[in-house]
Amino acid sequence: MKWYTILSMVLILTVSVNFFRNRAFSDDKYPKPPKVNQTEEYFGVSVADPYRWMEEKSADLEKWISEENQITSAYFQSIPFRDKLRQKITDTINYPKYSLPWTKKGRLFYFKNNGLQNQSVLYVVDQPDAKPRLLLDPNTLSEDGTVSLSHAVVSADGKFMAYTLAKSGSDWNEIRVLTVEDGKSTDDLVEWVKFSAIAWHGEGFYYSRYDAPPKEEILTAKNEFQKVYFHKLGTKQSEDVLIHEDREHPLRTVQAVTDRDENYLFISQGESTYGNSLKFRDLSQPDRPFRNILTTFDSEQDLVAVMDGKFYLLTDRDASNKRLVAVSPENPEPPHWADVIPESDSLLQSVQCIGGKFVATYLKDAASLAFVYDLSGKRIREIALPTLGVCGFSGEKEEPVFFQSFTSFTYPTVIYRCDIETGVSVEFFPAALRIPQEDYVTERVWYTNSGGKKVPIFLTYKKGLQKEGNHPTLLYGYGGFNISMTPTFNAVRLPFLENGGIFAVAVLRGGGEYGETWHKSGTKLQKRNVFDDFICAAEFLIAEKYTSPQKLAIQGGSNGGLLVGAAVTQRPDLFKAAVAAVGVLDMLRYHKFTIGWAWALDYGTSEDSKEMFEYLLGYSPLHNVKSGVDYPAVLVTTSDHDDRVVPAHSFKFTAELQEKSTSPNPAYIRIETKAGHGAGKPISKVIDESADVWAFLMDQLGMTVQ
Numbered sequence: 001m002k003w004y005t006i007l008s009m010v011l012i013l014t015v016s017v018n019f020f021r022n023r024a025f026s027d028d029k030y031p032k033p034p035k036v037n038q039t040e041e042y043f044g045v046s047v048a049d050p051y052r053w054m055e056e057k058s059a060d061l062e063k064w065i066s067e068e069n070q071i072t073s074a075y076f077q078s079i080p081f082r083d084k085l086r087q088k089i090t091d092t093i094n095y096p097k098y099s100l101p102w103t104k105k106g107r108l109f110y111f112k113n114n115g116l117q118n119q120s121v122l123y124v125v126d127q128p129d130a131k132p133r134l135l136l137d138p139n140t141l142s143e144d145g146t147v148s149l150s151h152a153v154v155s156a157d158g159k160f161m162a163y164t165l166a167k168s169g170s171d172w173n174e175i176r177v178l179t180v181e182d183g184k185s186t187d188d189l190v191e192w193v194k195f196s197a198i199a200w201h202g203e204g205f206y207y208s209r210y211d212a213p214p215k216e217e218i219l220t221a222k223n224e225f226q227k228v229y230f231h232k233l234g235t236k237q238s239e240d241v242l243i244h245e246d247r248e249h250p251l252r253t254v255q256a257v258t259d260r261d262e263n264y265l266f267i268s269q270g271e272s273t274y275g276n277s278l279k280f281r282d283l284s285q286p287d288r289p290f291r292n293i294l295t296t297f298d299s300e301q302d303l304v305a306v307m308d309g310k311f312y313l314l315t316d317r318d319a320s321n322k323r324l325v326a327v328s329p330e331n332p333e334p335p336h337w338a339d340v341i342p343e344s345d346s347l348l349q350s351v352q353c354i355g356g357k358f359v360a361t362y363l364k365d366a367a368s369l370a371f372v373y374d375l376s377g378k379r380i381r382e383i384a385l386p387t388l389g390v391c392g393f394s395g396e397k398e399e400p401v402f403f404q405s406f407t408s409f410t411y412p413t414v415i416y417r418c419d420i421e422t423g424v425s426v427e428f429f430p431a432a433l434r435i436p437q438e439d440y441v442t443e444r445v446w447y448t449n450s451g452g453k454k455v456p457i458f459l460t461y462k463k464g465l466q467k468e469g470n471h472p473t474l475l476y477g478y479g480g481f482n483i484s485m486t487p488t489f490n491a492v493r494l495p496f497l498e499n500g501g502i503f504a505v506a507v508l509r510g511g512g513e514y515g516e517t518w519h520k521s522g523t524k525l526q527k528r529n530v531f532d533d534f535i536c537a538a539e540f541l542i543a544e545k546y547t548s549p550q551k552l553a554i555q556g557g558s559n560g561g562l563l564v565g566a567a568v569t570q571r572p573d574l575f576k577a578a579v580a581a582v583g584v585l586d587m588l589r590y591h592k593f594t595i596g597w598a599w600a601l602d603y604g605t606s607e608d609s610k611e612m613f614e615y616l617l618g619y620s621p622l623h624n625v626k627s628g629v630d631y632p633a634v635l636v637t638t639s640d641h642d643d644r645v646v647p648a649h650s651f652k653f654t655a656e657l658q659e660k661s662t663s664p665n666p667a668y669i670r671i672e673t674k675a676g677h678g679a680g681k682p683i684s685k686v687i688d689e690s691a692d693v694w695a696f697l698m699d700q701l702g703m704t705v706q
Contacts, residue, residue: 030658030667031067034060040588043610047588047617054651055220055593061651065671068654072668079695081705085495086691088705090116093491093687098415098429100405102394105158107180109135110429118145118682122152124180135183136163148680153198153205154180156262160233162188162198162205166680168641170219171195171595175207177233190237194223195595199258199265201283204232206243206256206265219643223595224250228267243267251597258283259306260397271297272601273481274519280311280329293332300516305353305397307375312340314351319343320515324351324358324377340377347515349484354395354402355420359383361391365444366456366486366513370404372420381423387411388442390486395420403428408487409460409503410440433491439463440497442487447540449509450532451521456513457537458487459546461502472501472701473547475538479508479530480559480602482519492690499703502546506537508563510602524604525615531566538567538574550576553632553697557581558645558677559602565621565653568631577633577665577700579693580621582677585649587620588613593646622649625656633665633700635693637672644677668696 035050054061076082099111099120108125112132119138126133141147150173151164161180164173175190175198196208208228213221228244231237244267246252257266265283267290270276275297279290294301299317304324306312311327317334324341340358341348347363357380358373368390370383385391387408395402400420407413415429441463446454465471474496478485485505493503507513510522510530522530538554541547554575556564561583568578584590584599588606591597597605604612617623625631634657638650654669661667670692672685681689698705 030071031064033064033655042588042606042613042617045613045617047623049589049652051652051655054655055646055648064651064655068669069671072670075666075668076692076695079699081698082691082695085695085698085705086687088495089492089690089694090687092433092494093683095412095433095491097413097432100392100394100415101403101428103396103399103401104154104156107154107158109152109154113683116683118684119148119680122149133183135161135180136178138165141165142167145682145684146680148682150680151198153200155200155203155205156260160186160200160203162200164193164196164198169639169677169680170641171643171677172218175205175231186233188231188233188235190231190240195226195253197255197257199256201230201258201262201265203234204230206230206258208254208256219641220593220646222592222597226252226254228254228256253598257303259303261306264306264311266303268301269297270598272598274300274516274601276300278313280332282329291329291332293327294334304351304358307353307397312351312353313337314348316516320517321346322348322515324348324360340375341373342377347484347513350393352393352395353397354393355400356397357420359393359395359402359420361393363484363486363513366458366484366507367444368486372423383418383423386414387437388444388487390488407489409442409458409489409493410435410437410497411487412489412491435494441465445544447506447537449536450529451509455533456507457540458485458505459502460497460504462497462500465502467545469542469545469548470551471547472496472551472698472703473504473541473553474501474697475504475506475534475541475552475554476560477506477508477534477537477554477556477563478558478560479510479522479534479563481510481599482512482516483559484512486513492686492694495705496694496698496703499698499706501698501701501703502541504537504541504546506534508533508537523602525612527603527615528619530563531570531619534563534567535571535574538571542574549574551701553577553579553701555579555581555693555697557583559584561585561645561649562587562621566619566624568634569621569624569626570619572629572631572663575632577635577697579635579637579697580650580653581637581693582639582645583621583636583649583653584645585620585653586622587616588623590645590649593648594643596645622653622656625653625660627660628662629660630663631657631661631665631667632663633696634667635696636667636669637689637693638669639672639677647671665700 038049038052039046094115097113101110111120113120122136123132124135138149146168150166154161162177173193177186177188192212193209199206229240231240253270255268265281268276278293278301281290301313301315304312316322321343323343325337349363350361352359362369367388372380389408392405404416412431412433414431416425417428418425442460444456561580564580565585591605606613636650636654638647657667
């Protein structure tokens, strides 16, 4: 029996509800997983790994997972307001939601979710006055909604759409094709695709794939030797043409991109999650070799457009806050690049060519600003935004009409239809969920991080809050991989806010809010800056009398799960509760699974040097759980199909915490079935998980649901 099957069968609890709510959670109340005499030597230092066996499927692991889920489920069911909270979350999330539309050859495409559909549905409008037509409904592809549509790209002629499907949240995708005119699927099927773009050229497309892994290691095997192929419509995958491979560098990723007119093919290679080389080929001369634009990996370059014989690239080369440059195909090397939009004191987050102009989005202190420029780089006007928040744009380089999205913490996403010439905008898809803005406050305040710099922390709460030092507060953070924490809306937070909670999001080093210099200041041998900043943010909330250690919880996912694990093990006195979701928690072995090796630019690895090993060991959450410590209440969440951060991280950390903690606070693990790292999770599972996580947080913070 597969280990994840057991999880879905655990329906009967064999212990009483009251026992689980009232007892002290000492180590003799948890399952007793086997411990093995497993050690690993790093630069002459022997490190114990007694739960190494949890990295592979086994009967012992099945048994442990089953027992853990019984304990966790019993706790959730014992919370008096959990069912009411679940219903509130269901009611709140049940409103129509739209994606940012895009156009191709006179047709309009967009995703819509009626409210509680497991997966959003793709619609097409064939002409301006036509009714929307359902093009693809992923809800019909599985009974439980666990097949998701993750990527959809329409060919330049508008005839075909290639799309990727993911099953049970796995990063593995398959590419299929349909004809836009009638929505019928072709026989095309491309498998073993992961982290791939789809780049159309004529009646075919370029894509990236790995070789098929061993069947028993599909979710854990190290991903190596990614290649680019060209698939011609109507042919089998076995006939696809190999375009690019690198046999000397197995850990490089590779992406293929074509410009909108499909005149050029660009190949981008990366060695980690930051930085890329770039080369190109004129597709009218397919037999000629690629020509290099950049061969190093110490900066990032993204194609914006090809116009008037020039390539326009958004780059942070010699510009930490990024700039837009024009590149000549005849002299494409960096010394010949010409600034179009120079670097400024704000991060140039994105640039798009729309209607013969550039629409540029900046990030200023972690919130959006947007401007229109002409093709020479002269600023024409600012695009007004409703309030503090974030925006996005889509449009075609020759079409004056474009679309804009906007969202903030209490501002559900609204879509505008805009005119690039006049600047006039009208609501195209209004927000169906109306939040009375006068009832809530979102403020950007400033805390001093561990480096002495004033940086933002966003606070959202009900109007009228008094600083009494006792408000239940959830502090959220990430701090890594050049990813920015910005004001975004999530309906599942509303019950927490309605019942008096403060939701706080801290800007931390390692993120992307202030450009690449800011990112690098929270990586490798400076990674602890991220954790120290997070702790400073928590101390700020306490010092400013928003909350207290007994009313403060923390939350983060993936790299943010590492953040939470490090904060809990370094400052257990500072928090009442913590949620670590799909976290990177074993810093000595993370790089040995799936795509983990690509995170080395942020983390370094235990094999790099003695100094790097000792640094990682010094903060690795798994290796810093100490016996006899009163840890806060901890909820670890993971999923059985997570092939990005494998669930063994969460398994091993939970086992250590349950064994060693002497706290009366519980340590639980919630293991989702038929789900992955988070992308494509069906709404039904989102509701279930949200109800459990928020019930845990509100229960531990002494809250209830009115």
